[in-house]
Amino acid sequence: MDYALLAATALGGVALYLMLPRERAPLVKLGGLLAVLAFGGLFLYMFRALVASSGGTGGMGGVDPYFYVFAGVMIAGTIGVICQPKPVYAALYFVLVTLAGAGLFILLLAEFMAIVLVIIYAGAILVTYVFVIMLASQATCGVGGEAKSPLYDREAAEPLLATLVSFVLLGAVLQCLYPVPGRELVGGPRHSDARMIDRINGVTAADIAKPKDELAAPVAALPKGFSPGATAAVPDIDAVKVDEGDKKAAERAAARAVATSPTTKPVDEAKAVANSGKPPMGDTQLLGNTLYGQYALSLELAGILLTIALVGAVVIARKEAPEGTLGAGAVPHE
Amino acid sequence: MQMTEIELYHYLVLGAILFALGLIGFLARRNLIMMFLATEIMFQGVAINLIAFSRYHMNLSGQAFVIFLLTIAAAEASLALGLVVLLFRKRATLNVDEWSEMQG
Numbered sequence: 001m002d003y004a005l006l007a008a009t010a011l012g013g014v015a016l017y018l019m020l021p022r023e024r025a026p027l028v029k030l031g032g033l034l035a036v037l038a039f040g041g042l043f044l045y046m047f048r049a050l051v052a053s054s055g056g057t058g059g060m061g062g063v064d065p066y067f068y069v070f071a072g073v074m075i076a077g078t079i080g081v082i083c084q085p086k087p088v089y090a091a092l093y094f095v096l097v098t099l100a101g102a103g104l105f106i107l108l109l110a111e112f113m114a115i116v117l118v119i120i121y122a123g124a125i126l127v128t129y130v131f132v133i134m135l136a137s138q139a140t141c142g143v144g145g146e147a148k149s150p151l152y153d154r155e156a157a158e159p160l161l162a163t164l165v166s167f168v169l170l171g172a173v174l175q176c177l178y179p180v181p182g183r184e185l186v187g188g189p190r191h192s193d194a195r196m197i198d199r200i201n202g203v204t205a206a207d208i209a210k211p212k213d214e215l216a217a218p219v220a221a222l223p224k225g226f227s228p229g230a231t232a233a234v235p236d237i238d239a240v241k242v243d244e245g246d247k248k249a250a251e252r253a254a255a256r257a258v259a260t261s262p263t264t265k266p267v268d269e270a271k272a273v274a275n276s277g278k279p280p281m282g283d284t285q286l287l288g289n290t291l292y293g294q295y296a297l298s299l300e301l302a303g304i305l306l307t308i309a310l311v312g313a314v315v316i317a318r319k320e321a322p323e324g325t326l327g328a329g330a331v332p333h334e
Numbered sequence: 335m336q337m338t339e340i341e342l343y344h345y346l347v348l349g350a351i352l353f354a355l356g357l358i359g360f361l362a363r364r365n366l367i368m369m370f371l372a373t374e375i376m377f378q379g380v381a382i383n384l385i386a387f388s389r390y391h392m393n394l395s396g397q398a399f400v401i402f403l404l405t406i407a408a409a410e411a412s413l414a415l416g417l418v419v420l421l422f423r424k425r426a427t428l429n430v431d432e433w434s435e436m437q438g
Contacts, residue, residue, distance in 0.1 A: 082359030162361035170354035309409030
């Protein structure tokens with residue numbers, strides 16, 4: 001039971017309770033200060049925990065200050081989202097949260113996911129939110145003509161209960177997450193490898209000694225012209241004699257076995273690429289190989305789901321025709 | 335002060351904090367759109383967790399899962415906002431307390 005961590009969590013809870021929107025909110029600034037103190041306390045505690053435990057050789061995110069910058073912006077933006085009475089401002093704060101999250105993804109070497117987050121989340125989903133907020137807007141004029149949020153949302157409903165429940169959950173989760181000497185985090189030794197690209201490029205002597213045709217057999221069984229990655233070394237398919245019958249069936253079975261093996265396949269393929277001297281695969285390529293190799297069925301189902309959701313959204317939000325005036329399925333002009 | 339390496343649990347803590355803040359936003363607001371925005375915050379926390387685990391295990395399943403998460407979030411956002419527009423047309427208010435009873 002880490003009491004310092006508990007104190008930081010409780011302080012964060014009090015800070016957030018003070019910052020939730022209310023009609024008379026005299027203590028918002030104090031709440032902001034307490035939130036900064038709580039986050040600072042959390043940071044100090046993390047630092048103490050890190051110093052206490054043995055220093056690891058391989059970290060996850062290499063460059064340290066950027067993690068704190070992005071994480072701080074993300075948390076500040078989230079507090080801005082939930083403590084903002086005006087919905088459009090809250091959506092814009094959420095765009096800030098999304099951009100900071102994209103920065104964190106880049107730190108985690110998932111640059112494709114970062115770009116996807118910006119394009120889809122900030123660029124499509126949040127723009128949709130802003131449009132719907134403007135469509136369903138209920139601005140009421142306050143004193144001096146400034147538009148305020150609707151009356152029922154100006155105050156936070158049940159702030160004490162909401163804050164209590166969420167911070168009890170957060171406190172419990174944080175107690176379990178922090179590494180205490182004698183209690184490992186996710187079981188097993190810490191990952192001691194360097195960054196993902198370094199590992200892929202770091203071709204050891206054992207990798208070079210691996211027979212090159214280990215990749216040739218499954219590749220030869222694929223249809224001609226198909227290659228597992230755009231820059232993967234495709235061996236000369238014509239040079240491999242593929243007989244009809246048993247040998248082809250055996251190679252197809254080998255290809256299937258390789259394709260359904262757990263996802264060391266992208267790393268093995270990338271090692272093959274590194275063997276061949278071509279430029280290394282980035283996150284986009286590795287993710288594409290994984291998605292279309294291992295999760296192809298899920299990908300197709302996700303596409304079908306999106307189509308269903310699109311059709312459903314159009315049908316749901318359509319205006320209904322009045323009885324008898326227009327034909328079935330027609331939308332009246334208004 | 336010497337900065338040390340960023341370990342896995344830093345990202346997990348961040349994901350947990352985002353999830354808890356989204357939970358507060360969902361429970362403490364009465365505007366329908368703000369409640370859906372809070373669920374999107376919870377999605378962000380989960381996405382941070384997944385990408386961190388994907389990096390920790392050098393495994394791309396986490397990132398594939400985040401792709402599917404974005405798909406589901408987009409589908410859910412479009413349907414939810416369509417329903418919100420429909421509800422707004424019925425009663426001209428976004429107050430979720432107005433819809434707390436299943437009548438009319």
